[in-house]
Amino acid sequence: MLLPMSPTDSMFLLGESRDHPMHVGGLALFEPPDGANARDVRAMLDAALARGTVAPLLRKRARRSATTLGQWGWDTDVAVDLDHHVRHDALPAPGGTTQLMELVARLHSGLLDRSRPLWEMHLIEGLTDGRFAVYMKIHHALADGVSAMKLLRSALSEDPDTTGMPAPWEPLVRERPALHLVPDPPTSSAGRLDLPAAALRAARGAAGDVAGMLPAIAATLGRASRGHGGPLTLSAPKSMLNVPIGGARRFAARSWPLERLRLVAKFADATVNDVVLAMCSGALRIYMRDQGALPTEPLIAMVPVSLRGERQETKAGNEIGVLMCNLATHLTDPAGRLDTVRASMREGKDAMRTRSSAQILAMSALGTAPLALGMFGIGGPIRPPNVMISNVPGPSTPLYWNGARMSALYPLSIPVDGQALNITCTSTDEQIAFGLTACRRALPPLAPLLDHLDDELGDLEQAVGL
Template identity: 40%
Template sequence: MRQLTALDAQFLNAESATTSAHVAGLAILDPLGGVLDRETLAALLRERMHLSPALGLRLSEVPFGLDHPYWEPDPAFDLANHLFETEVAAPGGEYQLADAVARIHARQLDRSRPLWEMHLLRGLAGGRVAVYTKVHHAAIDGVSGAETLAALLDLSPEPRVIDVTPPPAERGPSLAGMLYGAAVRTATHPVRALGSLARAAAELDAIPLAAGLPGARQIAQAARLVAGDRRPRPELPGLNVPRTPFNGPISAERRLSFGSVPLKDVKDVAKRHGMSVNDVVMALCAGALRTWLRDRDALPEEPLIAAVPVAVRTTGARQLVGNHISAMVTPLATNVADRHARLHATRSMMRTAKRRFAAASSSWLHELCSLLPPPVTRLASPAIFRLASVACPPINLIISNVPGPQFPLYLCGARVLSYYPISVLTDLSGGVNITCFSYDGMLDFGVVACPERLDDVWSLLRHLRAALDELLDERVGDELGDGVGVDLVSG
């Protein structure tokens, strides 16, 4: 019997009429002359679902919302409620596929069933097919999501043999057990909340929005001294969030763009400038966002503030349901016009943010979610998110880079050509989210946006490619002595 943590439950609490808190991936596949249909996918899921616990569990709510929900096996599980087939509009290009997926991504998952769906999308140009899969963020984080995906994939077109022996059946929580647990946790919540407050206060100078409060740094230093923590903390630059068109209340609609760039080129830029691949990704995003905002006369003088999700799952942990994540907050060098200076500024900012994150407690996100009693958090979160988006957004957007395998994978014998991650939008985190996934020599970008906040999501993807193109042109010019451009790979 697993109970959701405060952080897990917050992803449920964040949902509203305009917010759906699931994460997703869009796989583009080449059937290699075979057939990938719904029946084949269904057979694969029936054979391997037991390898991914989150796929068979549904929520069990505590009466009156007195405590966080529990996970329990779904006794009436029906694959027909989770596996669907859709025909993409002609001519089946990337725009038509993106429109079809955006409509599916905007819809919330049914909480009376296990919180996931898989959609087979047919009718793509070139005989390809796509598989879009979404799972609620309350059930998985980046690591557990990758492991869930890996359970369905193979290293060759020939599917591997799987032990179909199901694990021992779990018992769902009893009503008496849930009410007893709720009573105990309600009675002890003030004490636990004080502990969470003290631990969060120790990182006050690194928490979005809170870092800008008067005396935040002094309060954090005092809290660390009281706790006996004398480790030095690098000082972060200012985390004041400028206003942008994509910050504010979002609508329920979504728009999506996706595309790929060669990972080799990104690694080459990283090597030449003494940066990590993730640093280059951040610099590309900064350049793309700068161009998009400048073209609309909306570029703030201050750098944008981005949150970067970080996995904090302990080595060897096998808990495949729930979240073990934190967030690193850093300025983006959107205020730097020169591409070289922007790269160097990004390298400096990211080094400081990484050192600060490594020296700090990684639990501050969980501690913040634990401050209020579950019934209060459940009722107040959507209103707090919307109010904060208007009055004082804590960040401008979320940027995530998920490492993946550098070799081809197969689904039901079909080769996975690309895998585009698609993440969550909330009032609090802004109307655009950029996520990338490295796979088989490529860096696959998925950009999701609210159309009322970012009116042309494909232009942002083009700016991402152009930002890398600038750096590649520089490399070619150095090597050949000319200004030959580089044609990037399209999604």
């Protein structure tokens, strides 16, 4: 069956090329359970391969046909060649972090095969400390960063003694034939009135969205013209980050105790996400200054905001709004940068608070338009925001796969034309991990940026009196 694909999701297919892969990914590191090693984990994954079962989301293949008038749709029940999608890799000596990041950067550079479901998973062995790694990538048309991280975590357990767990590509519960039940008729006049009343409420909500759309967009333009926080910026400076990109990638990642960021946020009356943005601000300031490429005007970050409710967490596709944040990279004082970030994000959240999801998506479309045009090689009068910075919170407890503890989870994302660096964070087991994905041709090595993030967190702690 071919199901329609939303215009937002299809944009990631239409804008993809060899130099512009459109997939997100995750790198998870695991410690084998006591008495086991990476070879034992490989044996468990090989057993899962032999079972040959695949979750419904990962059986979907992007396809166009006459029935969709040439538009992209989802073929929902495709035969999956697991030997193609699940692969084994080994690190070269000495098998350290540098070799792991270089391998993952190469894996993240390659396009997914559109004739198949749009995902891959790699089991990586050969780490000198005895751990093993799992790298998974999935096309952005199929899942945004939030749902991709949830997909990976859904295969894990908080119980280290749980065994017999499915592999990340398998259904969480063995699929059973659907039962076609005839619903019971309503038993009262109140029941018969429920459906029309719900439809009427939905119609009123849709009408309200349409009526509020033009005022929402007008307000967005007004805020941007005054330099206030919101879904659109008109003040992003030209920088080394805002250039055409190639297909090769750089990747670097590191984790910090989440409690350190919480304490800074508490003492500064800010949020953890504000602290993440302030760390990135200080780190980018030094990184670009060392290249002789720091703009005199402050960098502007695009910050994705998930619009998913609790019932939508496992839904495929993309439900994302954006806010633009002034990173205050023109200021030398870490406390001043954090204050500016906090004020900018509060302004943006205030602008969204009274809007519906549909209105927020329309407002966000204005902000992302320069990047969307760049995906198709079309320039515009407005420069895109300088860098994407996102933060995907996760569980605070340790997670395990068949007794193997996940010791780190690093996200990988998508650089695009006009935005050669993407910084994505995710937290798990009381650690927050920063994943830096960049165009290899546009930017120098990213390892110094990790050191600058560490220095900036220390400077922020000192600035708030910790």
